[in-house]
Amino acid sequence: MKRFFLSTVTILSLWALALVALPGSLQAKEIKVGAILAETGGASFLGGPEGRTIRMLVDKINADGGINGDTIKLIIKDSGANPEKAISFAKQLIEEENVLAILGPSTSGETMKIKQICEQGKTILLSCAAAEVIVDPVAQYVFKTPQKDSFAVKKIYMEMNKLGISKIAVLAGNTGFGKAGKGQLVKIAPEFGIEVVATEVYDKKATDLSAVIAKIKANKDIQAVVNWSIVPAQAIVAKNIRQAGWDVPIFQSHGFGNIKYVEAAGAAAEGIIFPCGRLLVADSLPDSNPQKTVLMQYKHDYETKFSETASTFGGHGYDAIMILTEAIKAAGSTEMEKVRSAIENLQGFVGTGGVFNFTPADHNGLDMDSFAMMTVKDGKFVLYEN
Amino acid sequence: MTSELFLQYLFAGITYGSIYAIVAIGFNIIYNTTGIINFAQGEFVMLGGMLSISLHTFLPLPLAIAIAVIITMIIGALIEIIFIRWLESPSVLRMIIITIGISILIREAALHVWGEGVRSLPYFNGNEISSIRILSTNVSPQVLWVIGVCAVIVVLLSLFFKFTSLGQEMRACSSNRLAATLCGINTKNMVTLSFMLSAAIGALAGCVVSPITYTQYDSGTGLAIKGFTVAVLGGLGNSMAAVSAGLLLGIIEAFSIDIVPLAFQDAISISILLIILFVRPHGLFGSKEAAGLKEF
Numbered sequence: 117m118k119r120f121f122l123s124t125v126t127i128l129s130l131w132a133l134a135l136v137a138l139p140g141s142l143q144a145k146e147i148k149v150g151a152i153l154a155e156t157g158g159a160s161f162l163g164g165p166e167g168r169t170i171r172m173l174v175d176k177i178n179a180d181g182g183i184n185g186d187t188i189k190l191i192i193k194d195s196g197a198n199p200e201k202a203i204s205f206a207k208q209l210i211e212e213e214n215v216l217a218i219l220g221p222s223t224s225g226e227t228m229k230i231k232q233i234c235e236q237g238k239t240i241l242l243s244c245a246a247a248e249v250i251v252d253p254v255a256q257y258v259f260k261t262p263q264k265d266s267f268a269v270k271k272i273y274m275e276m277n278k279l280g281i282s283k284i285a286v287l288a289g290n291t292g293f294g295k296a297g298k299g300q301l302v303k304i305a306p307e308f309g310i311e312v313v314a315t316e317v318y319d320k321k322a323t324d325l326s327a328v329i330a331k332i333k334a335n336k337d338i339q340a341v342v343n344w345s346i347v348p349a350q351a352i353v354a355k356n357i358r359q360a361g362w363d364v365p366i367f368q369s370h371g372f373g374n375i376k377y378v379e380a381a382g383a384a385a386e387g388i389i390f391p392c393g394r395l396l397v398a399d400s401l402p403d404s405n406p407q408k409t410v411l412m413q414y415k416h417d418y419e420t421k422f423s424e425t426a427s428t429f430g431g432h433g434y435d436a437i438m439i440l441t442e443a444i445k446a447a448g449s450t451e452m453e454k455v456r457s458a459i460e461n462l463q464g465f466v467g468t469g470g471v472f473n474f475t476p477a478d479h480n481g482l483d484m485d486s487f488a489m490m491t492v493k494d495g496k497f498v499l500y501e502n
Numbered sequence: 503m504t505s506e507l508f509l510q511y512l513f514a515g516i517t518y519g520s521i522y523a524i525v526a527i528g529f530n531i532i533y534n535t536t537g538i539i540n541f542a543q544g545e546f547v548m549l550g551g552m553l554s555i556s557l558h559t560f561l562p563l564p565l566a567i568a569i570a571v572i573i574t575m576i577i578g579a580l581i582e583i584i585f586i587r588w589l590e591s592p593s594v595l596r597m598i599i600i601t602i603g604i605s606i607l608i609r610e611a612a613l614h615v616w617g618e619g620v621r622s623l624p625y626f627n628g629n630e631i632s633s634i635r636i637l638s639t640n641v642s643p644q645v646l647w648v649i650g651v652c653a654v655i656v657v658l659l660s661l662f663f664k665f666t667s668l669g670q671e672m673r674a675c676s677s678n679r680l681a682a683t684l685c686g687i688n689t690k691n692m693v694t695l696s697f698m699l700s701a702a703i704g705a706l707a708g709c710v711v712s713p714i715t716y717t718q719y720d721s722g723t724g725l726a727i728k729g730f731t732v733a734v735l736g737g738l739g740n741s742m743a744a745v746s747a748g749l750l751l752g753i754i755e756a757f758s759i760d761i762v763p764l765a766f767q768d769a770i771s772i773s774i775l776l777i778i779l780f781v782r783p784h785g786l787f788g789s790k791e792a793a794g795l796k797e798f
Contacts, residue, residue: 157720160618290765317765321724323715324517326642327756328764330510348620348716358631360510361640380620380716382630 146189147182147450149174149440150209151219152226153244153433157196158320158347159291161374162222165430166244167192168422169414170219173437176417183444195221197291202226203233210237216450219436220244222429223346225292231258240456242440244432246370247296251479259459259479261435261469262428263393265293267484268370269300271391272342273308275489278502281339281365285314285332287353289322289345297344297369313337322349329356333364340364346371351381358384365389370487373428378492389500391487393428393469396497410466431468438467503760509639511756517645519752520652521715524707525729526736526744527655528700534676534739535689535696538597542581542605543704544726545612549574550705551717552612555621563626571705578701582694605722612719620721623712644713651710655703656745672696676739731775737788747786 151170154163174190177183191213193205202221209215210233217240221227224247234241235255243250243260246268250260276284286301288294298315305312314335316328332338341364343353354366368390375396378385394401398411414434418426442465443458444450462481465472470486491500525547532540554570561569585600586592625632626647633640663669674682675692683689708717715721728751736747751771758770778785 156613156618161620164618316763319765319768321721323521323711323721323724324514325764326517327511327514327759330507330514331759333510334504334507348718351620352716355630355642359633359640359642361633361635376619380622384630 145186145450147186147444148189148191148213148215149217149219149437150205150213150215151190151192152195152202152205152209152221152230153192153219154197154222154226155192155194157198159197159223161348161376161427162244162346162429162432163194163197163220165374165418165424165427166220166222166433166436167194169418169430169433170437172417172421173434177437177441183441184448186444186450191215195226197223197226199226199229203229206230206233206237210234210239215239216444216452216455217242217440219433219440223292224250224296227260228292231255234258238452240440240452240459242436242459244429244436245293247293248300249296254477254479257456259439259474259481261432261439261467261472261480263370263469263482263486264480265297265369266300266304267482267487268391269297269304270308270484271487271489272367272389273304273310275389275500275502276310276340276367277308279340279365282309283311283313283337284340284342285316285335285338286312287316287318287325287328287332287341287343287345289320289347289349290317291320291346293369293371294320294345301342301344318345318349320345320347320349322347322352324356325349325352326356326360329353329360329362333357333360333362338364340367342367342369344369344371348377348380351377351385354381354384354388370428373497375425375427375497378495378497382495385492385495387491387493389489389491392490392497393431393486394488395426395428395431395468396490397488397499400499406466406471407468411468414468428468435467435469435472439465439472506638507760509637511760512753513636513639513641513645515753515756516649516749517714517752518755519749520645520648521707521711521725521748522728522732522751523745523748524648524652524655524711525704525725526732526748527659527741528704528707529729529733530739530741530744531659531696531700531703533733535672535693536586536597537676538594538601539730539733539738540697540700541598541601541726542608543700543729544722544724545605545608546574546578546701546704546722547708547711547725548612548717548719548722549577549608550708551623551712551721552616552621552708552719553705554709555623555712555717556616558623563623567706567709570709571702574705574708575698575702578697579694581701582697586693586697587690605726609720609722616719618719620716620718621712622716623709625713626710642714644710648710648714651706652745655706656741659741668695728771731771734775735778735786737785740785740787743785743787750786 153167155167174188178187195201219242224245227243227245227250241258246262248264288298366388370392372390373392401408415426443455447454447458462474470482472481474481489500528543554566557566627643671687672692675689732748736743
C-alpha cells in the first residue's frame with residue numbers, strides 16, 4: 117500500500133512538473149535564418165566554403181542547445197552568383213519565410229542588387245562580399261563581414277611605396293567585386309603618388325589572357341600589375357604574365373585568399389603579393405594575437421570535417437553566422453529591431469576577418485589592421501616580409 | 503605596333519583560334535550526319551577534361567587521356583542510343599531541344615560528381631611558367647600541343663572521310679539519308695558513330711586545353727558558344743572551313759584588344775556571328791546551294 121502511494125505521488129509530481137515545464141519547452145522557438153550563397157557557378161570558390169562553414173556552425177549551435185534555448189532553422193539558397201536569382205531568393209526569404217536575417221550573398225554584385233530589398237523589407241543582411249559600396253553609404257539593415265576593399269588597396273599602395281613602384285597596370289574581372297576594386301584602385305592611387313597607366317577588364321569566364329598581357333607588357337613604364345577579381349581567371353593572369361617571360365611584380369586582391377587559386381596557378385603563383393585576413397597564416401601567428409584561438413579552432417573544425425584547406429571566404433561565412441548569434445544572445449530576443457541594434461553595438465567580437473567593432477556609422481566594424489600582406493612561397497601562403 | 507607585339511597577338515590569336523576550331527569540328531561531324539546542332543558538344547569537352555584529371559591521379563598522363571576519350575565516346579554513344587535513336591523522323595527543333603536538355607543533365611551530373619571547383623591537367627611539357635621562344639615572342643608549350651592536336655585531328659578526319667569505306671558511308675548519310683538507306687547503309691548506326699566521333703574529339707580537345715583554360719563543371723558552355731560561332735562562320739558541316747574560321751576569329755579577337763578594351767572581346771565575336779547570319783548564313787566558305795538543301 118505504501119509503495120503504491122509512493123509511486124502515485126511520484127507519478128503525480130512528475131506530471132505536475134511536466135505541466136510546469138511544458139510551456140517552457142513549447143516556448144523554445146525556431147529562429148529562421150536565410151542564406152543566399154553562390155555555391156555553384158563562377159563564384160563557387162566563395163560560396164562553396166561559405167555554405168559548408170555555415171551549415172557546420174548551425175549544426176554545432178543546435179547540437180549545443182541553440183541560442184538562448186532556441187534552435188536555428190537554416191534555409192540556404194544557391195544563387196550560382198546570378199544577381200537575378202539572388203533578387204528572387206531575397207524576396208522569397210523575406211516575404212514567404214519571414215527570416216530574421218539573410219547571410220550572404222557571396223558576391224558584391226548580388227549584394228548590391230538586394231541591398232535595397234532588405235532595407236525596405238526590414239530584414240538583416242550580413243553580406244559575405246567585399247565591395248565597400250555595400251556599407252557606404254550605410255543602410256540600416258545591411259552589414260558585411262569581409263574587410264573593405266579600400267583597406268586592401270591602401271595596404272597594396274603602401275607596399276608599393278616601400279618598393280618604389282609608381283606606375284602600375286590594373287586588371288579586373290567584370291564582376292561586382294572587380295568593378296568596385298578597380299574604382300577604388302584608380303580613386304586612391306593619387307594619395308600615394310601612384311599612377312594607373314593602363315586598366316583592362318576581362319570576362320569572368322575568360323579562359324586565356326595572353327593577348328591583353330602582351331598589350332600591357334608593351335608599355336615599358338609599367339612597374340607592377342594589380343589584378344582584382346574573385347574568379348579562376350586570376351590564376352590565368354599570373355600564368356600568362358610569366359609565360360610571356362615578363363618578370364613584373366604581381367599584386368592581387370584579397371580575392372586570392374583560397375589555396376585552390378595557388379594550386380591552379382602552380383609555379384606562376386610564386387611571389388604574388390596580396391593583402392588578406394590572417395586565417396591563411398593562422399599557424400604561424402604568435403600566441404599573443406587575439407585572433408589565434410578563433411582561427412585555429414575554425415581551421416581545425418573545417419579541415420577535419422571537409423578535408424580541404426580552410427579559406428578566408430569560409431571565414432566570412434563564419435563571421436556572418438557568429439555575429440548574428442552573438443547579437444541574438446546580446447539582445448536576449450529574436451525581435452528584428454533588437455537584434456539589428458545589437459549588431460550595430462557589437463564591440464570587440466573576435467572573428468576570422470579580424471576584431472569587429474560595429475557602430476551605427478560603420479557596418480563593417482573592421483579596421484585596416486585586419487589585413488596582413490601575404491605572398492606565396494613553395495605553393496603555400498606565408499606572411500610577406502619586405 | 504612593334505613586330506614583337508604583332509607576333510604576340512598573332513600567337514594569342516592562334517591559341518584562341520585552335521581551341522575554338524577543335525570544338526567547332528565536333529559540331530560539324532554531328533551536323534553532317536544528322537542535320538542538327540548538338541548543344542551538348544561543350545559538355546563532351548568538359549567531360550574529357552574532368553575524366554582525364556580524375557584518372558590522372560593514378561594513371562600516367564597519356565593513358566589517362568586515352569581512357570577519358572574512350573569513356574566520353576561511350577557516353578556519346580549512349581546518349582544517341584537512349585535519346586535520339588528511337589525517334590521516328592523527329593523534327594530538327596525537337597532534336598535540338600533534346601540536346602540542350604542533355605547538356606544541362608551532364609552539367610548537373612558533373613557538378614555532383616566533381617563539385618564546383620576548377621581543376622586542370624598538368625602542362626604536358628614544362629609547367630605554368632615555362633615558355634618556348636619563337637622568333638621574338640614567348641609561347642607556352644601547351645599552345646603548340648593545342649595547335650598540333652587540332653592539325654592532326656583535321657588531317658585524320660579528312661583522310662577518314664575520303665578514303666575509308668566507313669567515312670564514305672557517313673558522308674553518304676549526310677548527303678542524302680534516304681538514298682544512303684537504299685544503298686544498304688545503316689544510317690542509324692552512322693548517327694551513333696558520328697556522336698561517338700564528335701564526343702571523342704571533344705574529349706581530346708578538353709584534355710589538351712585543360713592546362714590553359716582550366717576545367718570546371720560548367721566550362722563547356724562558354725567553349726560551345728565560341729565553337730558554334732566558328733562552325734557557323736566557316737559554314738556548318740565543313741571541318742577545314744571551321745579551322746580557317748576559328749583561326750580568323752581568334753586572330754581578330756586578339757588584335758582587337760589593341761584597339762578596343764578587352765571587355766569588348768566577346769562583343770566582337772558575337773557581332774561577327776550576327777553579321778554572318780544576316781549576310782552569309784551559309785558561312786564564309788560554304789556554298790549557298792548546298793546550304794539551301796539543308797533543313798537547318
